[in-house]
Amino acid sequence: MIEKLKANALSLLLGGMVILAAAIMISRSGGGGGDGGDNTVDVNVPNFSVVGLEGEALFNTSCAVCHGPNAGGSDRAPPLVHTIYNPGHHADEAFFRAVLNGVRAHHWRYGNMPRLDVPREDITKIIAYVRELQQANGIATRPHNM
């Protein structure tokens, strides 16, 4: 009788630990995708150059739906105003490649970025816009060392 009670208590304890571990894993995965939860950033918005303003309009048409207003991120894609996208780690060429070929999820857990039908000259303006945002938020060129 006592042995049976002990066994029951033990299996309750083990069951509780399994549930706890599952709960921790679910809360770590952050629900809405992303790398451990909410990666959106508060963006300091500068006075844009003429090209930057054109880029802003293009960005809002083609990119903001995922990368969020002011490239601050959303639950669909990371902020581009983020130090890993500084020009030393993601040079302008990485932006052309991302838009023209799409991106396989690798830095984050949002999923893949589809290739988009945006002309090169428009991408150039979007890059100018993103770089101006990055600069206004203290994101400087850092050499690639990852």
Ligand code: HEC
């Ligand atoms: C349908 C959603 C979606 C749209 C629209 C979108 N992106 Fe993305 N983008 C993503 C996701 C998701 C990632 C992150 C992939 C990863 O690294 O895990 C990403 C990553 C990137 C990267 C990083 C590429 C790299 O080499 O790591 C750049 C640059 C980028 N996007 C630029 C743009 C630009 C510019 C536009 C608009 C022309 C745009 N994206 C529109 C979803 C989107």
